[in-house]
Amino acid sequence: MNVLIAGASRGIGLGLVTALLAQGHHVVAVARNPAGSDGLQALAGKHGDALTVIACDLNEPDAASVLRAGFGDITFDRMVFNAGVKTPLHQSVAAATMDEAGLLFMTNAIAPVRLAQQLCGSVVDGGVIGFMSSQMASLTLNRSGGMPLYGASKAALNSLMLSWASTLDVLPFSLLALHPGWVKTDMGGPDATETVEQSAAGLIRTLDAHAGKKVCTFVDYQGEPMPW
Numbered sequence: 001m002n003v004l005i006a007g008a009s010r011g012i013g014l015g016l017v018t019a020l021l022a023q024g025h026h027v028v029a030v031a032r033n034p035a036g037s038d039g040l041q042a043l044a045g046k047h048g049d050a051l052t053v054i055a056c057d058l059n060e061p062d063a064a065s066v067l068r069a070g071f072g073d074i075t076f077d078r079m080v081f082n083a084g085v086k087t088p089l090h091q092s093v094a095a096a097t098m099d100e101a102g103l104l105f106m107t108n109a110i111a112p113v114r115l116a117q118q119l120c121g122s123v124v125d126g127g128v129i130g131f132m133s134s135q136m137a138s139l140t141l142n143r144s145g146g147m148p149l150y151g152a153s154k155a156a157l158n159s160l161m162l163s164w165a166s167t168l169d170v171l172p173f174s175l176l177a178l179h180p181g182w183v184k185t186d187m188g189g190p191d192a193t194e195t196v197e198q199s200a201a202g203l204i205r206t207l208d209a210h211a212g213k214k215v216c217t218f219v220d221y222q223g224e225p226m227p228w
């Protein structure tokens with residue numbers, strides 16, 4: 001299987017790359033500074049041709065061209081748009097600047113959906129495109145009170161995914177907004193309840209479970225439905 005993981009330098013993205021390589025798949029890992037990722041460097045040394053690494057800042061307007069030039073004519077069974085930020089630290093609607101809001105919404109909502117739209121021609125029929133969302137995207141659960149800007153950016157991601165799906169007469173692939181759990185990473189912090197390995201294993205099972213289904217849905221890393 002060919003899998004693209006966008007945002008793979010550390011955390012959940014690196015965990016997905018590690019687990020997929022261990023399962024014997026070919027992984028295209030995208031990071032803005034691969035040389036600075038000890039994890040990716042170690043995997044490259046261990047797995048050789050099974051890992052293709054592409055340097056790309058996913059927010060750049062030419063990111064899709066950079067990725068296409070990097071992976072060539074491969075077709076993908078899975079694409080996962082994982083990169084995200086939890087900025088600004090203050091999370092204050094009152095204090096947010098244009099730059100802060102721009103970076104947050106570009107990284108978490110616009111860039112992933114834009115790239116998926118530009119690259120989905122390289123996804124096999126019945127494949128799966130996953131976006132790393134969050135339980136904080138759920139308007140129904142309303143759990144982002146402490147992180148309103150971050151929650152709004154993930155709700156925007158879900159909204160853009162749904163809008164895209166609504167424009168397609170027939171879905172040629174599944175579109176998943178994924179809640180990865182609360183995961184021990186730089187973003188999730190040390191008190192989080194799930195390890196990167198647990199989250200990555202569950203996410204991969206959940207992606208696999210939606211192959212061939214051609215649905216658009218919001219699920220957690222254990223495959224449980226999440227309310228919009």
Ligand SMILES: NC(=O)c1ccc[n+]([C@@H]2O[C@H](COP(=O)([O-])OP(=O)(O)OC[C@H]3O[C@@H](n4cnc5c(N)ncnc54)[C@H](OP(=O)(O)O)[C@@H]3O)[C@@H](O)[C@H]2O)c1
Nearest residue numbers: 007009010011012058083084132134182183185186187188
């Ligand atoms: N951890 C949790 O509990 C949790 C819960 C819900 C949702 N999530 C979501 O899950 C995803 C992964 O989270 P994480 O905990 O693994 O976060 P993390 O440890 O902070 O890692 C974030 C990743 O995104 C990459 N990234 C950010 N902006 C990028 C850009 N413009 N271009 C390329 N890569 C970029 C980072 O690359 P650099 O190394 O270059 O910065 C890094 O690889 C995020 O979307 C996050 O919002 C996480």
